[in-house]
Amino acid sequence: MQRHQYDVVIVGAGGAGMRAALESSKRTRTAVLTKLYPTRSHTGAAQGGMCAALANVEEDNWEWHTFDTVKGGDFLVDQDAAEVMCREAVDAVLDLEKMGLPFNRTAEGKIDQRFFGGHTRNHGEAVVRRSCFAADRTGHMILQTLYQQCIKQNVEFFNEYYVLDLLMVAGKATGVVAYELATGELHIFSAKSIVFASGGFGKVFRTTSNAHTLTGDGMGITWRKGLPLEDMEFFQFHPTGLAGLGVLLSEAARGEGGILRNKDNERFMERYAPTVKDLAPRDMVARAMANEVREGRGCGPDGAYVMLDLTHLEPAHIDAKLPDITEFARTYLGVEPYTEQIPVFPTAHYAMGGIPTNIKGEALASNDDVIPGLYAAGEVACVSVHGANRLGTNSLLDINVFGRRAGIAAAEYAATAEFEELPDAPEQFVVDLVEGLRTSTGDERIAAIRADLQATMDLNAQVYRTEGSLKQALTDIEALKERFTRVGVQDKGKRFNTDLLEAVELGFLLDLAEVLVVSALARKESRGGHFREDYAKRDDVNFMRHTMAYRELDAEGNVNIRLDYKPVVQTRYKPMERKY
Numbered sequence: 001m002q003r004h005q006y007d008v009v010i011v012g013a014g015g016a017g018m019r020a021a022l023e024s025s026k027r028t029r030t031a032v033l034t035k036l037y038p039t040r041s042h043t044g045a046a047q048g049g050m051c052a053a054l055a056n057v058e059e060d061n062w063e064w065h066t067f068d069t070v071k072g073g074d075f076l077v078d079q080d081a082a083e084v085m086c087r088e089a090v091d092a093v094l095d096l097e098k099m100g101l102p103f104n105r106t107a108e109g110k111i112d113q114r115f116f117g118g119h120t121r122n123h124g125e126a127v128v129r130r131s132c133f134a135a136d137r138t139g140h141m142i143l144q145t146l147y148q149q150c151i152k153q154n155v156e157f158f159n160e161y162y163v164l165d166l167l168m169v170a171g172k173a174t175g176v177v178a179y180e181l182a183t184g185e186l187h188i189f190s191a192k193s194i195v196f197a198s199g200g201f202g203k204v205f206r207t208t209s210n211a212h213t214l215t216g217d218g219m220g221i222t223w224r225k226g227l228p229l230e231d232m233e234f235f236q237f238h239p240t241g242l243a244g245l246g247v248l249l250s251e252a253a254r255g256e257g258g259i260l261r262n263k264d265n266e267r268f269m270e271r272y273a274p275t276v277k278d279l280a281p282r283d284m285v286a287r288a289m290a291n292e293v294r295e296g297r298g299c300g301p302d303g304a305y306v307m308l309d310l311t312h313l314e315p316a317h318i319d320a321k322l323p324d325i326t327e328f329a330r331t332y333l334g335v336e337p338y339t340e341q342i343p344v345f346p347t348a349h350y351a352m353g354g355i356p357t358n359i360k361g362e363a364l365a366s367n368d369d370v371i372p373g374l375y376a377a378g379e380v381a382c383v384s385v386h387g388a389n390r391l392g393t394n395s396l397l398d399i400n401v402f403g404r405r406a407g408i409a410a411a412e413y414a415a416t417a418e419f420e421e422l423p424d425a426p427e428q429f430v431v432d433l434v435e436g437l438r439t440s441t442g443d444e445r446i447a448a449i450r451a452d453l454q455a456t457m458d459l460n461a462q463v464y465r466t467e468g469s470l471k472q473a474l475t476d477i478e479a480l481k482e483r484f485t486r487v488g489v490q491d492k493g494k495r496f497n498t499d500l501l502e503a504v505e506l507g508f509l510l511d512l513a514e515v516l517v518v519s520a521l522a523r524k525e526s527r528g529g530h531f532r533e534d535y536a537k538r539d540d541v542n543f544m545r546h547t548m549a550y551r552e553l554d555a556e557g558n559v560n561i562r563l564d565y566k567p568v569v570q571t572r573y574k575p576m577e578r579k580y
């Protein structure tokens, strides 16, 4: 077993982790631990853009952006946090520009901007061009740019190191335990500050835009430590996944003029959102699509999807602005977007919930108690800037703004703090976990349990939910957790044992699915991405509050999920009806 000591350890080398590393490593000794090679992080799959009210192509300002973020989030957004994000957005984009990110340009050479859902001028009057982009490869460019800067700054990376436990002593975070994929060796990192930037958990669903590796490890690890998770019932379903596959077609397709149509070729969004139409927020568009299908206006042999129509756009325009996603349509569905409409249906996309933090990125042990030495940023965190529904291109923004903030806060704390003692036998939990799985003779298969989990989540906890469907999901998850106790790992070796790690990841997915469903059952209202058919209205009197879930053990050692609530921070915007 190897031991390491760093002032700051960052878990994750996506956009949030590397943006944090750039700040932290300037100030103090920093290590980045990542289960993937950094440039394979999911940030690199992001397509459409990163928004900031630069006002390069039309009038705009950060206050309008804040309003849209709050309204788009169905008033569950903490408004102080949204103000920080939207005000710092302009510098966040300019910082990336200075680092060399090749943004698309206007004819005058300014950073170009395009439409995205829910982004409007003057509080909803009309759509506004706010999203900065590099064709439909914005995330790829961000990830490469940040990685190059990290290399230039000699950031120390530990690639293909899976963090499997957080070490805490007397309520303080003091280190992490990591499993090295190549050797199967364990590494203990002691640190003054630890930043979780480990991304989302879209793999609880079958139909998802998320990469295979998005298994919520950071949330799963802190959850097992008894730390809370906030607003886990809010999961975003992106309207335009390739039908049957879930592979994402960016909202930029509609930002560039694409139109959704039903089997009668009707532009149905005109009925649901007369002002902004196809550029309504994602929760509304996803529900509208599901509704068209339910009411018999879906397309295809089973009427199971709707169509995304780009055929009225010039091929040259498509090639310049949407090259990757149109290629996806050709490759995966054999559809030619120049001349044919593309079959699409909502796909699980983004976790609004996560590890609760304040605006500095400090992780919270309860409604406002900070955990000394622990930070979180990016999709793993819940600040909460996205509330009940994230606006398109606000995540690439979030990871840059709050990644930077968490990196600074972690380094500043490390400058004043001492290294704490680690617990006795710090590796024991991970040894038990890994050896338990490796030596298990159980006959349950990882892939089968995961497929069953994803099937019940798609069926019962997706765009539409009811008490009945959520209870069914919970019953199924309990049964799957029981089966998971008998899971067998076929590869018994130490080197590159991905079979073993997939079992560990499945354990996180099962835990997080359970928290999602329990939180969703208790929220008897509809808000943003959480739509309850049995409580179809938003209920501000009883539910304008964040859900805080805690893992507790009863006297027999059984896990209980206790729910508590936290007020939403409101500054200037009162809740209003969400019309677009």
Ligand SMILES: Cc1cc2nc3c(=O)[nH]c(=O)nc-3n(C[C@H](O)[C@H](O)[C@H](O)COP(=O)(O)OP(=O)(O)OC[C@H]3O[C@@H](n4cnc5c(N)ncnc54)[C@H](O)[C@@H]3O)c2cc1C
Residues within 6 Å of the ligand: 011, 012, 013, 014, 015, 016, 017, 033, 034, 035, 036, 037, 038, 041, 042, 043, 044, 045, 046, 047, 048, 049, 050, 138, 139, 161, 162, 163, 164, 197, 198, 199, 200, 209, 210, 211, 217, 218, 248, 250, 349, 350, 377, 378, 379, 380, 392, 393, 394, 395, 396, 397, 399
């Ligand atoms: C297909 C797609 C398109 C998108 N398009 C856009 C867009 O156009 N605009 C926008 O704003 N948002 C978009 N999003 C959302 C956005 O890309 C993500 O929310 C954001 O990039 C997440 O960044 P992150 O740094 O938090 O996590 P990630 O980029 O997912 O990185 C997570 C990191 O954590 C590491 N990690 C995870 N678990 C462990 C562990 N146990 N041990 C060690 N390391 C670990 C991984 O190796 C990885 O480096 C898109 C998402 C998808 C899936």
